[in-house]
Amino acid sequence: MTTTLKPATATRAASHQPGPLALALRQGRLELTQFLRSRESVVFTMGFPVVMILIFAAVFDGEIAPGVSYPQYFITGMIATGLMTVSFQNLGIWIPIERDRGVLKRYRGTPMPKWVYFAGKVIMVVVIGIVETAVLLAVSVAVFDLHLPGTATTWLTFGWVSVLGITACTLCGIAISSLARTSRSGSAVVTPVALVLQFTSGVFFVFTELPSWMQQAAALFPLKWMCQGLRSVFLPDTFAGQEPGGSYELGRVALVLAAWCVIGLLLCLGTFRWTTRRDG
Template identity: 40%
Template sequence: MNAATTTTTTRPARFGLARTLRLGAARIGYETRVYFRAGDTVFFTFLFPVVLLGIFSVAFQGMGNVGTNPDGSGGISQASYYLPGMIAAGILLSGMQNLGVDIAMERGDGTLKRLAGTPLPVMSYFIGKMGQVLVTSAAQVIILMLLAKLAFGVELPSEPEKWLTFLWVYLLGIVTAAVLGIAISRLPRSGKSAAAVIIPPLLILQFISGVYLSFSLLPEWLQNVASVFPLKWIAQGMRAALLPESFASAEAGGTWDLAGVAIVLGIWLVVGLVVCRLTFRWIRKDS
């Protein structure tokens, strides 16, 4: 074996893990900058839950506290009551809606086709997308909590176990939503139709999942439908983390059912990963 052959066989792989991670980290910065330059995307996925929290808190504060005792004491403010739902909605919008529409548009305008002709590994592309979702979603949660705390006097939990619950529900929820967003990006047949195909079903899901309306007010059959999808469980997990324990009695079954939250979100995460693995292409086969 000559020296040239030895050099070739011992050279690091072109698409090694270190290179993939390095390119992925660079893509996170790029994707985040592009995200904040798109005004409509920033409003409808980043600021939308913040605006709704402000509107609901002001509009319904005249109704008094939620969960008051018969003598009128106790309960929590409207802002405290709606905060978990707005965080859950933000997770859905940042993950599923943002990535579903964004990737479909990139496929439609030829961006993915051009990327396929570059040395960029597919995994680096996904690291960029997932990283952008985590960065923007975390910023959104911080803004929601600051608004609730500073503008409406919401008392955030002081117990470490509550924050531990918040952390794992948030991480599992945002990763699941992002993976499902990549999966549903295959549904639109063109970039122009992406918003029309993806946004309306997700909007309906928000109304039946205990985000804008109390879940207990919905008819049983609609509760059963909503329980199939992940948003209901993300919202329930957020309520478990941010609301007093007495509010657990208002949930289906009378408990927070955090085990159910973990199981359902875990199932949807696996389903999303399988769908992504089987269906993702840089370009549509029928294009």
């Protein structure tokens, strides 16, 4: 006797397929697990901003301006460079490793939509970025009596500057990952770029004390604007007059960071590779 499967069987099977959100969360959980298993990455990513603010607080004493201590100034650069490290630097180094090991090639050969891979990376970057920033702020408040934003408006500014900044850095990190020919060259490609941007964008030095040509070069890239936007959050309004433009220029901060989000997305779409050059 022949048994005929009911059409509803296929419908029920299809309904058990995870939705887009579930797929993204699964991939994000996988990315977080892989990140946490790499102790070196965890220690460097989470500890670097904290160690740097401790060093700067030990080296620089007193006030940079009336009512503005050096830790209060440098916390803005440490937050910005921490977000850049977990997004731009981390992705620019690890994606070539996954490409070289054939992980990306296997992903492309599965039924999983390609966007899920990138969604997992974004979730990992956002979660680690939030935790890293929270740890940095907690240490700075406990050790240096850091003054946190006191109004909803400044917290809102802190939020949109961080979101636009980490989005731009994430997209640029994915894009620059295609420049590395092998897994070993990822760090050699990304790290010098990150260091140059940190030294020229007001992370390790007071931005206005840098040569004017260096300030102009840094203004072409997002890290400088992330630092400037965060200074409007953690520094008093009176300090705005010491900025190169005479104010915090939050409108320009938003415009430049948004532009880099678009540029980074276009670079990703035009350059990202799922296989190494030797694979074709």
